[in-house]
Amino acid sequence: MLKGFVFDLDGVITDTAQYHYQAWKACAARIGITIDPTVNEALKGISRMESLEVILRHGHRENDFTPAEKEALATEKNNEYVGLLANMTPADILPGMQAFLEALKAADYKLALASASKNAPTILARLGLADYFDAMVDPATLTHGKPDPEIFVKGAELVGIKPSEAVGLEDAVAGIQAINAAGEFSVGIGDPTILHEADLNFAATSEVSLAAIENAFESKNG
Ligand code: BG6
Numbered sequence: 001m002l003k004g005f006v007f008d009l010d011g012v013i014t015d016t017a018q019y020h021y022q023a024w025k026a027c028a029a030r031i032g033i034t035i036d037p038t039v040n041e042a043l044k045g046i047s048r049m050e051s052l053e054v055i056l057r058h059g060h061r062e063n064d065f066t067p068a069e070k071e072a073l074a075t076e077k078n079n080e081y082v083g084l085l086a087n088m089t090p091a092d093i094l095p096g097m098q099a100f101l102e103a104l105k106a107a108d109y110k111l112a113l114a115s116a117s118k119n120a121p122t123i124l125a126r127l128g129l130a131d132y133f134d135a136m137v138d139p140a141t142l143t144h145g146k147p148d149p150e151i152f153v154k155g156a157e158l159v160g161i162k163p164s165e166a167v168g169l170e171d172a173v174a175g176i177q178a179i180n181a182a183g184e185f186s187v188g189i190g191d192p193t194i195l196h197e198a199d200l201n202f203a204a205t206s207e208v209s210l211a212a213i214e215n216a217f218e219s220k221n222g
Pocket residue numbers: 009010020043044045046047048051078115116117118119120
């Protein structure tokens with residue numbers, strides 16, 4: 001029986017991917033690396049330090065920096081990113097998502113947040129959505145990042161439900177893989193050819209339908 005939803009944040013509830021991209025692009029440019037949207041796609045859902053490693057490998061500079069220098073680069077990027085977040089308001093909630101959260105609360109589903117971002121609490125507060133969630137996974141407590149299932153398993157656990165009773169929502173390939181590995185029902189939001197491993201896909205947040213998710217979940221698990 002479906003009892004709760006475990007949400008990714010970036011790209012599902014709000015479009016911070018553009019801000020991550022802008023901040024990484026500037027950071028990479030300072031060390032002579034150019035990144036494009038294809039590289040950006042690979043940064044979705046993975047941690048800050050993993051993102052930096054992807055960028056360094058892309059620029060063939062993976063052996064050029066000490067751990068302390070890498071920390072400094074990641075901090076620089078984060079400072080720039082946090083500066084961009086300061087302008088966020090509830091107007092930055094992706095189309096349809098507030099109504100979807102309202103519908104979930106009205107139906108008494110448990111809601112957990114499973115974002116890899118250490119900035120997730122700030123973002124939810126800026127969007128005015130913190131009260132919708134019963135629990136938030138703290139990414140600092142995790143051993144493995146997406147596509148490892150840990151964050152989605154923990155999200156369900158924090159709201160007292162089994163993975164088999166949960167739906168996970170994601171916009172990243174690594175995230176869909178994490179949800180599937182956790183044994184939850186995966187809902188992809190975005191290009192269905194990119195997110196083809198999802199149990200159910202919506203091309204955009206405006207198309208997300210609770211009834212469609214409930215039906216598909218029933219068909220798979222019922
Ligand atoms: C995820 C984003 O939500 O958070 C990734 O999709 C990002 O792109 C990760 O790297 C970590 O975010 P932060 O805010 O902790 O640097």
